[in-house]
Amino acid sequence: MHRGVNAFFLFQLALSSTLFLSQSAMAENWPSWRGPTQNGISNETGIPTEFAGENNKNVAWKVALPGPAGATPVVWGDRIFLTSPIEKFETNDEGEKVPSQEPQELVLICFNTQGKELWRRTVGVGNAVARGDEGNSASPSPITDGKYVWSFMGTGDLACYDFDGREIWKMNLQDRYGKFDIQFGMSSTPVVDGDYLYQALMHGSMSSGETGYSKIICLDKRTGKEVYAVNRESDATHENTHSYASPILYQDDDQKYLIVHGGDYTTAHKLEDGSEIWRVGGMNPEENYNRYLRFVASPSFGDGVVVCPTAKNGPVVCVDANSKGNVTNDPKFELWRADKTTDVPSPLVYDGLAYICRQDGNVFCVEARSGDEVYPLQKTHRQRHRASPVYVDGHIYLTARDGRITVIKAGRDFEIVAENELGEDMSSSPIVSNGVMYLRSFGHLWAIKAGANGGK
DSSP states (O other), X not given: OHHHHHHHHHHHHHHXXXXXXXXXXXXXXXXXXXXXXXXXEEOOOOOOSSOBTTTTEEEEEEEEOSSOOOOOOEEETTEEEEEEEOOOEEEOTXXXXXXXXXXXEEEEEEEETTSOEEEEEEEEEXXXXXXTTBOOTTOSOOEEOSSEEEEEOTTSEEEEEETTOOEEEEEEHHHHXXXXXXXXXXXXXXXXXXXXXXXXXXXXXXXXXXXXEEEEEEEETTTOOXXXXXXXXXXXXXXXXXXXXOOEEEEOSSOEEEEEEETTEEEEEOTTTOOEXXXXXXXXXXXXXXXXXXXXXXXXXXXXXXXXXXXXXXXXXEEETTOOEEOTTOTTTEEXXXXXXXXXXXXXXXXXXXXXXXXXXXXXXXXXXXXOEEEEEEOOOOSOOOSOOEEETTEEEEEOTTSEEEEEEOSSSOOEEEEEEOSSOOOSOOEEETTEEEEEOSXXXXXXXXEEEOOO
């Protein structure tokens, strides 16, 4: 009898441990703007496809933010980090209340996962409006490794804090590497990996035919000290020297490298010294050179390929992740080109398919490796799309600038599953962590969870 009870107890304990481990395996942090593997893919399940609206369906909570920004929040454990301007207002000649054009505080804010603000720190001082209703100096997203959080602002201010808000170090990249010359502000988000922090700075004169400033830097993440700073070669001119894309860390079972995007090229670089592994060009042909084809969307990867978007009416180019050297028009490594691009949202690659959401909300899907059409352009919400798509549990979430989030079915058959209205402008990407989807609109940080009802 005693041995039977012990056996039953051990069985129950083993079962509970298995369930706990399986649940823990599904739960994940979201440490960078495109997620745990930097490609917009969540491995979690149970995230609602319907939420918000008049009844605040599945809204666990929402908390007001001090100003608008397109920076995507990041989450580690019970901490949420996001950047924001502290928006100030003034009265114009017509007596209307309008956003102030004066420099404003740029802050990093830490919330807990119940929506309570734990601390905020001023990282720099910059603008809350860079181009009408598009972007500002708080556009780059924070990043974290679970111990520290780093915040980079369009002003060049870069700071490291611990999870209690203590400043570890702070510096300004313009002071170290020269004044930024970029039309709508530096919006690139750094990458952290291991002991190092990586950033790409690409800018230059918009009006001249001279090539711009293009550099990849690597810093010690714990001190901010330079490990290396290497030139990133490009013959781009005019506005094309300006890149608003963020570097991406490519990783699979065999290799890891940095992908840098802008200046008419996508390039891959060794992490240890910044040297170039491969590059693809032909995105802005010399014979019909467009002086205003600056890159905004970042590349994405999956299934052994890297999908490289451009802008405006440029192409999308896909290369093999094992490429070497200049692979432009090389049939061995350049796998396909499409004549329709994203402009602002980054591509999404999942389960052998590449999804391209255009800035007007139309989406198409191709085979990731062959480029063969799976389905042609399909209409979703015809509004500006600035956020990048996110895959969660068989669905893809597409976020429009006016706060409508369209959920489509992943796979070969196009199907709109749900359309959700936040009622607030939004340009940051959805994120998922520990069973909750977080949405950062211009007015609020939202927590979406199955079964929740309220969200005051």
